[in-house]
Amino acid sequence: EVQLVQSGAEVKKPGESLKISCLGSADTFPKYWIGWVRQMPGGGLEWMGIVYTDDSDARYNPSFEGHITISADRSLSIAYLQLNSLKASDTATYYCARRGDYGIYFDSWGQGTQVTVSS
Amino acid sequence: SSTLTQPPSVSVSAGQTARITCSGHAVPNHYAHWYQQKPGQAPVVVIYKDNERPSGIPERFSGSTSGTTVTLTISGVQAEDEADYYCQSDDSSGSWMFGGGTKLTVL
Numbered sequence: 387e388v389q390l391v392q393s394g395a396e397v398k399k400p401g402e403s404l405k406i407s408c409l410g411s412a413d414t415f416p417k418y419w420i421g422w423v424r425q426m427p428g429g430g431l432e433w434m435g436i437v438y439t440d441d442s443d444a445r446y447n448p449s450f451e452g453h454i455t456i457s458a459d460r461s462l463s464i465a466y467l468q469l470n471s472l473k474a475s476d477t478a479t480y481y482c483a484r485r486g487d488y489g490i491y492f493d494s495w496g497q498g499t500q501v502t503v504s505s
Numbered sequence: 506s507s508t509l510t511q512p513p514s515v516s517v518s519a520g521q522t523a524r525i526t527c528s529g530h531a532v533p534n535h536y537a538h539w540y541q542q543k544p545g546q547a548p549v550v551v552i553y554k555d556n557e558r559p560s561g562i563p564e565r566f567s568g569s570t571s572g573t574t575v576t577l578t579i580s581g582v583q584a585e586d587e588a589d590y591y592c593q594s595d596d597s598s599g600s601w602m603f604g605g606g607t608k609l610t611v612l
Contacts, residue, residue, distance in 0.1 A: 421601070423548075431540070431548065431591050433601040445599055481547055489554050490595045491538035495547040 388414045388494035390482055395500040398472050406499045408465040408482030414494075415439050415463035419485035421492060422456060422467045426478045436485065437465055472503045507531040507596040509604035516610040523579040525607045527592030530573060535594045537575040539568060542606075543588045551590075552577060579609075587611045 393407040408420060421436035435446040439458045446454070455468040469476055479498045486493035509529040517523040527537060536555050540548035550559055552568035555575060565580045579586055592604040 423603075430589075430606040431542075431593075431603040433593075433603060436601070447600060483548075486550070486553060488557070489536050489538070490601060491536075491550060491553045491593060492540075492548075493550055493553070493559070495549070498547055 388484060390420075390484060390494055390496035392480075392482055392496040392499045395502075397502045397504065400473055400503060400505055402472050402503075404469045404472060404501060406467045406469075406480055406482075406501070408467070408496050410439075410463040410465070410484070412463055414484070416460060420458060420465040421483050421485060422454075422465075423481045423483060423492075424450075424478045425481065425498075426475075429478075434467070434480075439463075439465065469501070474503050476503045477501060507594075507600075507602055509537075509592050509594060509602055511590075511592060511604040511607045513605070514608045514610065516612055517582050518612045519584060520581055523582045523586070523609055525577045525579075525590050525592075525609065526574050527576070527604045528574045529594065529602075529604075531594055531596045531602075532570065532573045532575055535596065537568070537570065537592050537594045539566075539577045540591045540593065541586075541588045542591065548591065582609075582611055584611050
């Protein structure tokens with residue numbers, strides 16, 4: 387069973403930056419794409435972007451480009467989501483998820499990281 | 506950018522069949538996938554590539570496609586199926602997208 391373990395909940399102030407991590411395992415992380423999904427309170431799922439763990443090739447949803455950075459450290463089996471210049475509207479749960487073997491979908495998800503941005 | 510449209514809510518009595526639709530222009534040319542999300546939990550894929558069921562997902566979950574619409578069908582709905590359901594696909598630019606989600610209520 388694939389396990390993705392995300393870093394814990396965060397409380398930040400507007401204007402600050404934040405880096406969330408997503409830890410995989412050595413046998414399930416290499417040569418996979420790891421994506422990030424935002425879910426605002428009471429809202430739906432939004433695809434933010436995705437990164438290839440072997441070379442950190444990242445693709446972004448244009449709606450988030452410039453506000454986030456997605457990266458990966460293959461040696462540590464960790465993917466990262468960095469959120470810059472946080473606003474109250476960044477308050478949400480952020481999920482990492484692994485792209486499936488058989489297509490463009492997510493077959494495994496992290497438990498989610500709750501981020502609260504408040505002054 | 507492409508969008509996927511789902512009904513906000515579907516209600517069905519236990520034991521009946523629930524059908525949740527997802528429409529979008531990208532659907533005919535790109536596979537659709539379905540996720541179930543229960544309150545406080547991460548989503549779980551229940552159907553991938555239009556109609557494939559991952560191991561561990563009950564047989565009562567199935568998927569189909571017709572034109573610009575894909576449908577998730579849950580036959581013999583059980584109380585435990587009450588959840589939010591999201592379709593997901595991709596487009597020719599390489600972007601992924603989710604539908605707005607459908608809340609399934611089991612009466």
